[in-house]
Amino acid sequence: MEKVIEINAIEKSFGKTKALNKVSFEVNKGEIVGFIGPNGAGKSTTIRILLGLIKADGGSATLFGKDVWKDAVDIHKRVAYVPGDVNLWPNLTGGQVIDLFLSMRGAKVDKERKEELIKRFEFDPTKKCRAYSKGNRQKVALIAAFSAEADVYIFDEPTAGLDPLQERVFQRCAREVLDKGASVLLSSHILSEVEQLCDRVAIIRQGEIVESGSLVDLRHLTRSQITLKTKEDIHTIDSQDFAHDVTRDKGEIVFQLDSDHLDDFLRFIQPYTVLKLESAPPKLEDLFMRHYESTKGGV
Amino acid sequence: MWTVFKLQWLRLFKQPVLMVTFLGLTLLFVYFLAGAQGTQTISVPTYSEELTSEELNEWIDRLNEEETFLFVESDYETVYDNIRMNETAFALGLTQENYEFLIGREDMEISTLIQYVDQIFVTEMRLQGVETDFGLTGLEVTEFIEIETRSHAAAVSSGDRYRLGIVVGMSLYFSVFSILFLMINLVEEKQTGTWNRLIFSPLTKTKIYLGQLTHYLLAGMIQIGLAFLILRVLVGIDLGTNYLEMGVIIFSFVFAIVSLGMLLMGIVNTPQQLQVVIPIVTTSMAMLGGAFWPLEVVTNRLLLFLGDLMPIKYGMEAMVDTIVHDHTLSQLIVPLSALILMGILFMGVGINLMERVSDN
Numbered sequence: 001m002e003k004v005i006e007i008n009a010i011e012k013s014f015g016k017t018k019a020l021n022k023v024s025f026e027v028n029k030g031e032i033v034g035f036i037g038p039n040g041a042g043k044s045t046t047i048r049i050l051l052g053l054i055k056a057d058g059g060s061a062t063l064f065g066k067d068v069w070k071d072a073v074d075i076h077k078r079v080a081y082v083p084g085d086v087n088l089w090p091n092l093t094g095g096q097v098i099d100l101f102l103s104m105r106g107a108k109v110d111k112e113r114k115e116e117l118i119k120r121f122e123f124d125p126t127k128k129c130r131a132y133s134k135g136n137r138q139k140v141a142l143i144a145a146f147s148a149e150a151d152v153y154i155f156d157e158p159t160a161g162l163d164p165l166q167e168r169v170f171q172r173c174a175r176e177v178l179d180k181g182a183s184v185l186l187s188s189h190i191l192s193e194v195e196q197l198c199d200r201v202a203i204i205r206q207g208e209i210v211e212s213g214s215l216v217d218l219r220h221l222t223r224s225q226i227t228l229k230t231k232e233d234i235h236t237i238d239s240q241d242f243a244h245d246v247t248r249d250k251g252e253i254v255f256q257l258d259s260d261h262l263d264d265f266l267r268f269i270q271p272y273t274v275l276k277l278e279s280a281p282p283k284l285e286d287l288f289m290r291h292y293e294s295t296k297g298g299v
Numbered sequence: 300m301w302t303v304f305k306l307q308w309l310r311l312f313k314q315p316v317l318m319v320t321f322l323g324l325t326l327l328f329v330y331f332l333a334g335a336q337g338t339q340t341i342s343v344p345t346y347s348e349e350l351t352s353e354e355l356n357e358w359i360d361r362l363n364e365e366e367t368f369l370f371v372e373s374d375y376e377t378v379y380d381n382i383r384m385n386e387t388a389f390a391l392g393l394t395q396e397n398y399e400f401l402i403g404r405e406d407m408e409i410s411t412l413i414q415y416v417d418q419i420f421v422t423e424m425r426l427q428g429v430e431t432d433f434g435l436t437g438l439e440v441t442e443f444i445e446i447e448t449r450s451h452a453a454a455v456s457s458g459d460r461y462r463l464g465i466v467v468g469m470s471l472y473f474s475v476f477s478i479l480f481l482m483i484n485l486v487e488e489k490q491t492g493t494w495n496r497l498i499f500s501p502l503t504k505t506k507i508y509l510g511q512l513t514h515y516l517l518a519g520m521i522q523i524g525l526a527f528l529i530l531r532v533l534v535g536i537d538l539g540t541n542y543l544e545m546g547v548i549i550f551s552f553v554f555a556i557v558s559l560g561m562l563l564m565g566i567v568n569t570p571q572q573l574q575v576v577i578p579i580v581t582t583s584m585a586m587l588g589g590a591f592w593p594l595e596v597v598t599n600r601l602l603l604f605l606g607d608l609m610p611i612k613y614g615m616e617a618m619v620d621t622i623v624h625d626h627t628l629s630q631l632i633v634p635l636s637a638l639i640l641m642g643i644l645f646m647g648v649g650i651n652l653m654e655r656v657s658d659n
Contacts, residue, residue: 051499077501087492089306091313104302104500 002029003065004152004183005050010059012045018207019045022059025202025212027152032174032184034194036288037204043187044084046204047156050185051081063152077105080150084157084187086137088129094140095125101144114147120169134161146173153177153184159193171197191285203288223256223286228269229276240268252276303497303510310484311518318522321477325526328469330534340366341408344373344381347393358393362419368412391416396424407461460623461593466536467618468590470526471611472581475556478519479577482560483570485511490570508650512557519553539622547628548621551638552614558645559610565652588612613637 005027012020020042027033037043049056050063052072061068063075088097098118102109118125123139132140138161145153153174159167167190174184174197188194194201201218203211211218223244228234229252237253238246242261247254257265257279269277311318345362347355355372362370370391378390382403389409392399398420402409426438488494497507527545530536539545559580567576585591587602588609597603606612613634620626620634628635 053495053498073501073503076499081499083492085492087496089310089493091310096309100302100306101496101500104497104502106501 001031003027004029004031005033005061005063005185006065007046007050007061008059010046010049010056010061012042012049012054012057020049020056021207023204023207023209024059025209027183027185029183030178030181031200032178032186032198034198034201035185035187035204036189036191036194036201041204042207043204044156045207047081047154047185047187050154051079052076078151079154080145080148080152081154082138082141082145082156082158084160085134086141088132088137088140090130091128093126093128094123094132094136097129097140098125098144098147101141102147105148110147110149114143117143117146117173120173121166135163135166138162139166142170142173146177150177151182153182155184156187157189158186159188159190167193191288223258224262225280226253226255226257226265227276227278227280228253228255228274230269231273231275234269234272237268240264242268300502300506300510300513302500303502303507304514307484307511307514311481311514317480318477318518321473321480322522322526322529325470325473326529326534328473329466329526329530329536340369341412342369342371343412344378344387344390345370345393346373346375346378346390348375349394355393361423362416365415367415460619463536463619463622464589464593464615465591466530466538467615467622468585468588468611470523470530471552471614471618472585472590474519474523474526474553475581475584475611476577477522478515478553478556479560479563479573479581481518482515482557482564483573483577486564486568486573487570489568504654512561515557515560516550516553519556520549523549523553537622539625541621541625541627544621544626544628544631545618547635548614548617548631548638551617551635551642552610555610555614555638555642555645558642558649561649561653562645563649565649568653584609584611589615610638610641613641 003026007026008024009022010020010024011018011022023042023046025033025035035043035046045054048054049061050068052068052075055069064078066075068075088094092100098114099109102114117123121139121143123136123143127136129137129140138158142158145155155174159170162170171193174186178184184197186194186198195215198215200214201212202209234253237243237255242258242264244256244258345355345359347358350358352372359370359372362368373390375392378387378392378401381387382390382401385403388402388404388406389412390401391412392401398416400409400413422440426440430436430438485494488497498504502510527538531538563573563576563580567573587606588594588611589597589606590611594603594606594612597606617626617631617634617638620631
């Protein structure tokens with residue numbers, strides 16, 4: 001599969017602080033990759049390096065096989081970017097800024113597409129940018145990005161200021177560009193969004209990629225929540241290796257089950273009369289929290 | 300590049316207050332403070348305690364034959380009071396066979412005035428002497444040698460040159476203000492993050508800078524051009540007809556100032572600091588460069604040396620020379636090269652500093 005974004009062991013330090021330590025991941029053509037991690041983990045730094053705004057200290061980062069720093073201008077012609085905090089010229093109107101962004105790309109503006117997006121995002125382009133809320137400023141960047149015919153879309157927490165309805169519009173638009181064959185890198189805090197949209201995720205923590213792969217693969221790494229009710233009381237479950245955080249509530253046993261020990265668990269409960277067995281699939285959030293908590297714990 | 304250029308104009312048109320204010324200030328200062336209300340004649344109150352009113356008027360008519368000064372009839376008490384109250388600097392007193400000057404304060408016109416009055420008085424006295432000695436009446440003076448002055452320089456008094464210097468100096472001073480204040484936009488863009496939006500477009504940094512700098516260059520040139528046009532048409536100040544030379548000077552000057560702006564922005568990088576630094580730099584530059592007073596009155600060598608480093612000095616020098624002496628481009632090569640050289644130097648250092656700052 002054609003690799004559109006390829007990051008290979010990039011490093012970046014700001015003074016003594018090491019912001020990125022051998023970060024590597026890739027985005028294939030037609031794929032949407034979620035890029036998640038707690039605040040200050042290095043998501044935006046990675047994106048800024050990808051955009052050629054700052055230079056990496058080591059490693060290599062390429063977009064379309066071109067070096068992101070040396071061939072920045074060429075690359076920018078094919079990339080659309082929406083930052084988390086959109087900064088606009090306060091005395092220009094939203095419509096003017098959208099036109100400006102598009103004209104900077106040097107391509108012809110697809111007016112119909114632009115108008116359609118303005119309608120879909122329910123955006124008023126006649127007001128001056130200083131009067132816009134965070135969400136509206138975000139819409140300016142989103143409309144400009146989706147109006148452009150780009151091959152790669154990079155979103156850095158694009159829906160942070162949007163209401164749930166607009167979030168859905170964003171997700172639909174993202175799927176549309178994917179259908180057209182574009183690739184998307186989505187950095188986000190909203191894990192449900194990443195879960196719904198992304199084929200693969202990369203989790204970054206303290207400047208290092210700690211987990212990377214398809215959501216299906218990653219789920220194996222985590223645990224399912226099992227709610228179990230049996231006729232008999234099972235005391236021995238507490239001492240089983242596959243069960244974690246065992247609690248009892250109104251005769252029900254709730255615990256976390258290692259996904260790769262499902263078989264052991266089934267064999268374990270065979271002798272008992274099972275009245276209720278519920279299994280909740282692992283959420284991305286659990287996966288994320290596992291890493292997040294370990295960060296907090298200083299591991 | 301043109302997108303960035305267009306963007307800057309769009310922003311300027313949405314907020315033109317700054318430019319209009321500085322243009323207004325230029326006109327106001329030139330009009331009121333520089334005393335440039337058209338070509339002024341200096342009026343000299345003339346009194347006499349000995350001569351009759353008729354005799355005095357005769358003298359005044361004779362003195363007013365040339366238009367350099369305007370002699371106005373007055374009386375000793377009024378003149379004395381006015382000088383005492385510092386309302387007039389000097390007055391001419393006539394007696395039967397002599398004249399005197401009442402001088403309240405030194406004025407640069409006095410020496411010319413004394414020379415002028417002396418010349419007329421001597422001529423008149425000699426004629427009277429001849430009339431008495433030879434008993435003749437109605438003598439006429441025939442000029443055997445006619446002197447035709449071709450050079451503009453001789454025709455322009457130091458006062459005119461000074462006034463023109465103020466007109467040009469003020470216009471340049473306020474244009475420096477508005478160019479530099481306009482350039483704060485650039486730093487603001489870097490601070491608010493819109494600069495990154497530009498960097499993250501398929502435009503090279505060179506094009507972004509070129510777009511921005513072309514805008515400031517053109518805005519500055521338009522401001523000076525407009526100020527001169529208004530001063531010429533509405534106020535009637537003669538600024539000559541050497542449009543090409545003036546255009547080149549304005550371009551070189553604005554280029555030097557835009558570069559100076561880049562240098563300042565390389566050193567100081569928040570809009571708030573710049574708002575403090577710009578007036579200090581601009582005003583001291585104008586003072587040292589001779590925009591407020593002629594450099595001839597400065598004797599301190601250090602100040603004169605510092606003045607030599609100020610772009611405004613070369614801008615003024617070149618403009619005054621062009622207007623007064625019709626200097627051509629080849630004659631203006633020294634001030635023009637100085638401006639361009641300063642521009643290149645400031646720009647080089649400025650962009651370097653700026654880029655170093657933004658790399659971190």
